[in-house]
Amino acid sequence: MEVKQGLYYSKEHEWVRVEGDQAYIGITDYAQDSLGSIVYVELPQEGKAISRDDVLGVVESVKAASDIFSPISGKVVEANEALLDSPELLNGNPYDNYIVVLSIDNQDELKELLSPEQYDEYTKGE
Amino acid sequence: MVKRTPLYSLQKELGAKFTSFGGWELPVLYTDILKEHNAVRSNAGLFDVSHMGEILISGEDAVPFVNKIITNDVSAIPQNKILYSPMCYEDGTVVDDILIYKFSEGKLLLIVNAGNIEKDEAWINKHITGNVKVENISDRFVLFALQGPKSEEILKDILDEEIELPSFYWFIETKILGMKVLLSRTGYTGEDGFEIYLYLPNSCADYEKLWNGILDAGKDSGLVPAGLGARDTLRLEAALPLYGHELSDSILPIEARLRSFVKLDKKEDFVGKTALNNQLEQGLKRKLYGFEMTDRAIPRNGYDVTKDGKRIGYVTSGGLLPTLGKNGGLLLSEDLTLENDDVVEIIVRQRACKAKIVPLPFYKKKYKK
Structure with missing residues (x-):
C-alpha cells in the first residue's frame, strides 16, 4: 500500500495536502483498497462550513457506503466534480484525485494528524 | 468462534478479501466484485459456498413430516428432483427458505442458510412426528457453485463418467476427478449453473484438488473464482430473496412474491397455514x-x-x-x-x-x- 510523502494523514484514512491556507483532502491508497470498486461519490456544497469530524462526503463501493469524516475544520472552496461521473478515479489514483479543497480554519489542527511514517505504522497495525 | 471453510488458506493465497457472514469468515471478493459479477454473466464463476447447512431427514415418514414444516409440497415431486420452499412459524413468518433434495420417499436432504443452521435444526426437532430421524450433517460437506453460461462445457471436461447432466432443479450422484459428488443444476445467480457437494470424509488436499481442477478446466473459458460480493449483486439482479432481507421472522412469504411456493391445498396441514390463509383472505398488508x-x-x-x-x-x-x-x-x-x-x-x-x-x-x- 502506497503512503505518499509530503502529506498529512488521519486515522480515518484520509490524506491532507496543504497549499498555503488551503487543504486538499482525499482518501488513501489503503482506504480505496479496503473499499474495493468505488461506484459513487457524494460531495459537499461549495461554501459549506465544516467542523473537524463532520461528514465531508460519502464514498460508496459495491458493498457499502462509507462516510468521509473531515480531518480538519474549514470552508468548502471546491468539490471535485469529476468524481461524480468517474468515481473509479479514487481507485486508480487516490493521491492525485482529491475530494474537496477546504480553506483551513485552524492550522493547529494539522499538528494532530499523522506523518507518513506514523500512518504507515498505523495501517500495518489495523 | 468464527468458522472457516477448508479452502480458507487456498483462498487467501488467491488474494481473497474476507468478510463475516452467518458466523463464517468467507471471501467477499478475489479481485473485484464487478469483474467477478460480469464473469458469471458472460462466462463462469466458481464460488465456495461450503457455509450452507445440510440437514438430513430419513425414515418412512420423511415426506409427510417435511410437508408439515414447509409451505411447498415435496410429495408432488419425483426422486432426484429439488424443491424450493419457505419454512414458516405458526404466524406465517419465515424460519428459513430452503432447498429439499429428494433422494427417495424415505430420504430428504434439506439445504439451509448458514446463519440459520442451529435455529432450523431446533425448529425441525421440535415438530418431529412419525418415524423420522433428523441429522445435522452440515460439517460433512464441501460445496462449490459453478455458475454461468459456460458452466456446462467446463463441467463436462472433468466428469469421470459419460452421463447426461441434470436439468434445472434436478440432481445426480456421480464422480469428478475421482471423487464422489452430489451434482445439482441449481444456483443463486440467475444463470445456468451447478452446485457440487463433495462428500466427506475427504482430506483438505481433495477439496483443493476439486477446486483447482474446476478452475483449471475453465481456464480457457474465462472462469474465475468469485466471492460473496458478486453472489449478492447477481442474486439481486435475478430478484432471488435473501433470508434476513426479503424473508425474515417478520415477513410472510406471500408478501415476498412467493405465493406459488405456498401450497394451501396440499394433503398435510402445515405450520403457518392458518395464518397465511387468513392473511390471503383479509388481503395482504x-x-x-x-x-x-x-x-x-x-x-x-x-x-x-x-x-x-x-x-x-x-x-x-x-x-x-x-x-x-x-x-x-x-x-x-x-x-x-x-x-x-x-x-x-x-x-x-x-x-x-x-x-x-x-x-x-x-x-x-x-x-x-
Whole structure:
C-alpha cells in the first residue's frame, strides 16, 4: 500500500495536502483498497462550513457506503466534480484525485494528524 | 468462534478479501466484485459456498413430516428432483427458505442458510412426528457453485463418467476427478449453473484438488473464482430473496412474491397455514416491488421509501445492478397499488431521491430447463 510523502494523514484514512491556507483532502491508497470498486461519490456544497469530524462526503463501493469524516475544520472552496461521473478515479489514483479543497480554519489542527511514517505504522497495525 | 471453510488458506493465497457472514469468515471478493459479477454473466464463476447447512431427514415418514414444516409440497415431486420452499412459524413468518433434495420417499436432504443452521435444526426437532430421524450433517460437506453460461462445457471436461447432466432443479450422484459428488443444476445467480457437494470424509488436499481442477478446466473459458460480493449483486439482479432481507421472522412469504411456493391445498396441514390463509383472505398488508433509481444515489438495505412524501415502506436489498448499469433494488411497500413506472422516493441520508417501480426480475434468467 502506497503512503505518499509530503502529506498529512488521519486515522480515518484520509490524506491532507496543504497549499498555503488551503487543504486538499482525499482518501488513501489503503482506504480505496479496503473499499474495493468505488461506484459513487457524494460531495459537499461549495461554501459549506465544516467542523473537524463532520461528514465531508460519502464514498460508496459495491458493498457499502462509507462516510468521509473531515480531518480538519474549514470552508468548502471546491468539490471535485469529476468524481461524480468517474468515481473509479479514487481507485486508480487516490493521491492525485482529491475530494474537496477546504480553506483551513485552524492550522493547529494539522499538528494532530499523522506523518507518513506514523500512518504507515498505523495501517500495518489495523 | 468464527468458522472457516477448508479452502480458507487456498483462498487467501488467491488474494481473497474476507468478510463475516452467518458466523463464517468467507471471501467477499478475489479481485473485484464487478469483474467477478460480469464473469458469471458472460462466462463462469466458481464460488465456495461450503457455509450452507445440510440437514438430513430419513425414515418412512420423511415426506409427510417435511410437508408439515414447509409451505411447498415435496410429495408432488419425483426422486432426484429439488424443491424450493419457505419454512414458516405458526404466524406465517419465515424460519428459513430452503432447498429439499429428494433422494427417495424415505430420504430428504434439506439445504439451509448458514446463519440459520442451529435455529432450523431446533425448529425441525421440535415438530418431529412419525418415524423420522433428523441429522445435522452440515460439517460433512464441501460445496462449490459453478455458475454461468459456460458452466456446462467446463463441467463436462472433468466428469469421470459419460452421463447426461441434470436439468434445472434436478440432481445426480456421480464422480469428478475421482471423487464422489452430489451434482445439482441449481444456483443463486440467475444463470445456468451447478452446485457440487463433495462428500466427506475427504482430506483438505481433495477439496483443493476439486477446486483447482474446476478452475483449471475453465481456464480457457474465462472462469474465475468469485466471492460473496458478486453472489449478492447477481442474486439481486435475478430478484432471488435473501433470508434476513426479503424473508425474515417478520415477513410472510406471500408478501415476498412467493405465493406459488405456498401450497394451501396440499394433503398435510402445515405450520403457518392458518395464518397465511387468513392473511390471503383479509388481503395482504405489504408487497415486495422492484425499483430503479432515476436520481443519482445508491439505495441500501433499510432505507425508508416514501410516495408523495408519505412513508410507504423500506428497501430490503439495494445497490448497484451491474448488468443493467443502474442502481436499484427491492422494497417492501404497504401501498399495494404501485404500478410499473410509478415514482417513489428512496430516503438516502435524509435526502429524498427519486426512483421508479419496475418489473422483476431486473435480469432475465437463462436457466437450462
